Amino acid sequence: xxxxxxxxxxxxxxxxxxxxxxxxxLAGRHNSKLYLKKDGHEEVDxxxxxxxxxxxxxxxxxxxxxAVGEDSKELLDELSRLFERKFDEDK
Amino acid sequence: MTNNNxxxxxxxxxxxxxxxxxxxxxxxxxxxxxxIVYQSLINEKDIAREVERFRNxxxxxxxxxxxxxNNMPDLLKQHAFILDTHLMILDDSMVSEATTxxxxxxxxxxxxxxxxSVQKINKIFSEIEDEYLRDRSNDVENIAERILRNLAGxxxxxLSVINERVIIVAHNxxxxxxxxxxxxxxxxxxxxxxxxxxxxxxxxxALEIPAVVGLESATSTISxxxxxxxxxxxxxxxxxxxxxxxxxxQEKQAYYERYKSSVLRLIYLPSETTDGHRIKLxxxxxxxxxxxxxxxxxxxxxxxxxxxxxxLRNKEIPNEDELYxxxxxxxxxxxxxxxxxxxxxxxGDKILTHYQMAKEMNPALGLRSIRFCLKEPFIFKSQLRAxxxxxxxxxxxxxxxxxxxxxxxxxxxxxxxxxxxxxxAGKVAFDHDIKLGIMIEIPxxxxxxxxxxxxxxxxxxxxxxxxxxxxxxxxxxxHVAFMYEPYHPAVIRMIAQTVKAARAADIGVSLCxxxxxDPLCASILLGLDxxxxxxxxxxxxxxxxxxxxxxRKEAMDDLNHIMELTTxxxxxxxxxxxLERFIPEPKDKNNLKPPGNYSFSADN
Numbered sequence: 001x002x003x004x005x006x007x008x009x010x011x012x013x014x015x016x017x018x019x020x021x022x023x024x025x026l027a028g029r030h031n032s033k034l035y036l037k038k039d040g041h042e043e044v045d046x047x048x049x050x051x052x053x054x055x056x057x058x059x060x061x062x063x064x065x066x067a068v069g070e071d072s073k074e075l076l077d078e079l080s081r082l083f084e085r086k087f088d089e090d091k
Numbered sequence: 092m093t094n095n096n097x098x099x100x101x102x103x104x105x106x107x108x109x110x111x112x113x114x115x116x117x118x119x120x121x122x123x124x125x126x127i128v129y130q131s132l133i134n135e136k137d138i139a140r141e142v143e144r145f146r147n148x149x150x151x152x153x154x155x156x157x158x159x160x161n162n163m164p165d166l167l168k169q170h171a172f173i174l175d176t177h178l179m180i181l182d183d184s185m186v187s188e189a190t191t192x193x194x195x196x197x198x199x200x201x202x203x204x205x206x207x208s209v210q211k212i213n214k215i216f217s218e219i220e221d222e223y224l225r226d227r228s229n230d231v232e233n234i235a236e237r238i239l240r241n242l243a244g245x246x247x248x249x250l251s252v253i254n255e256r257v258i259i260v261a262h263n264x265x266x267x268x269x270x271x272x273x274x275x276x277x278x279x280x281x282x283x284x285x286x287x288x289x290x291x292x293x294x295x296x297a298l299e300i301p302a303v304v305g306l307e308s309a310t311s312t313i314s315x316x317x318x319x320x321x322x323x324x325x326x327x328x329x330x331x332x333x334x335x336x337x338x339x340x341q342e343k344q345a346y347y348e349r350y351k352s353s354v355l356r357l358i359y360l361p362s363e364t365t366d367g368h369r370i371k372l373x374x375x376x377x378x379x380x381x382x383x384x385x386x387x388x389x390x391x392x393x394x395x396x397x398x399x400x401x402x403l404r405n406k407e408i409p410n411e412d413e414l415y416x417x418x419x420x421x422x423x424x425x426x427x428x429x430x431x432x433x434x435x436x437x438x439g440d441k442i443l444t445h446y447q448m449a450k451e452m453n454p455a456l457g458l459r460s461i462r463f464c465l466k467e468p469f470i471f472k473s474q475l476r477a478x479x480x481x482x483x484x485x486x487x488x489x490x491x492x493x494x495x496x497x498x499x500x501x502x503x504x505x506x507x508x509x510x511x512x513x514x515x516a517g518k519v520a521f522d523h524d525i526k527l528g529i530m531i532e533i534p535x536x537x538x539x540x541x542x543x544x545x546x547x548x549x550x551x552x553x554x555x556x557x558x559x560x561x562x563x564x565x566x567x568x569x570h571v572a573f574m575y576e577p578y579h580p581a582v583i584r585m586i587a588q589t590v591k592a593a594r595a596a597d598i599g600v601s602l603c604x605x606x607x608x609d610p611l612c613a614s615i616l617l618g619l620d621x622x623x624x625x626x627x628x629x630x631x632x633x634x635x636x637x638x639x640x641x642x643r644k645e646a647m648d649d650l651n652h653i654m655e656l657t658t659x660x661x662x663x664x665x666x667x668x669x670l671e672r673f674i675p676e677p678k679d680k681n682n683l684k685p686p687g688n689y690s691f692s693a694d695n
Contacts, residue, residue: 049179054215
């Protein structure tokens, strides 16, 4: 199964070390593979903290997420909630 | 004792950031790179073995980092996050898979293949505009070095394996380095770079061990195992000292120890003048771990908790719970005494790397502190919520920095009441009668202190900034720094005016700048009728000693005289003469000042 979702970085800090780590951790908990893509960039491995960091996503960046595997829908749902919750950086 | 590699009796001068004198052996923390040799692999068997060797090195590295993380002393638990990131980098496909692939496809040794992976990663990072993100490549380098050491089968050059008492000599110490420290074995730190607010300085302060930073050539001049004298009062390091020098420093060390213990004995006695007037002596702290030292030095509460550290640590805005847990811990430990928590006192550019701000001509006059918080209510509210929630667990007072006039205060109070309403609506516990104070550190606030006093519960005079703004002196600018004068009659009058306004409105007034811990100022501040002085813990015993040796009446008479004086020099001469009555002068006036003066201090 393959799912797509468009996500927007809405937290002030953008995707920094802590938020990247949260994405990697979330992807690692699922069996599906996660891929992220920023416009004008190559798609990257959602389980690679370095790839995510180097995408350099500031606040406002749009990211195309793609998940492949049995729990791909759950993965993307959880991921989009994480983005919406601003990575819990400021509850 | 003599080591030929050491420069005998050579002296290096740096910045003293944590006081004390130690004589001990140097332990050079080698962060130099491993030499990498290229090797091509001929057959499949070699390749398989090389892949296996690389995987083992990864595994060992992982175990090492995990064990560092698990054995981290409580004092340093806050740095665990960095190590989690390191573990993720270790597992990252750009490191592990990419290197394995290079070994197989290019038939080369693991070291060279890893070097290629790191170069590739560095190249990508170097193209990032954001400075914070770009600097993450240091984490990759750090991990790669560890893997290389393990590939070479070398002992990890870890600070955690140190098992004898040594002085750490390093180019610089990162939080990741210091988090590995076996703190009981470290006598002191000396580093090539760094300043008063560097991580090394903060750590040394917390551990109460001497530290000198900014020595520039420490790692290149000092060899492992050399004998060193570190003078954390003067910022001097002596390499392989001769007998005479050692004896001289041992005497100096003993003098300080005696002096320290004589004043430390005072900590259980009240800070009371000879005629029975009490003045509260509290401590300024920067992070929760410092409370232990504050208590040991007899602090009657925390008069100023600077909250910037959590924001600066990861260059990220900490979340509300993180702040709450920290404030709650402080409030609980200091009970039954109070803690005054000051809200964020920083420029936005310091914490938000994404914060778009034009380069400011005058940062001290720019968008910082309460101004920044009012502009970013989201950040401000999160901190206020955390402080209020913590107030349910102890005796917490709230302090707004850099208030320049009434409108700013009312704006900040409006946000505070919004937050209080939200918490109340959510049935979250907090102290509804929390005391609110403001820093008096801008001359305009002094001028309207009578107006401001009607809207707050207390004033806290921040003399460091007040002096800077009142005298228009940038302390860091070497050409004018000599004019930074706490004894300037203008400064004394401004404090007097502030106290008068506080008295008229019947609110409390404390003082938390460096003046509070300056022995020369103690009698002036007593004469000015300040309720509490808050200072770095190290200064508390000496100030108490002075307070206990004078009467309030004397201090007030002296102040009347001081108010007549017309220049800073006159004031200084008068109080210096006065002070001799209380403190016996050490033999060598230039070398032996009371230790209290040398404590670490950041700007207020």
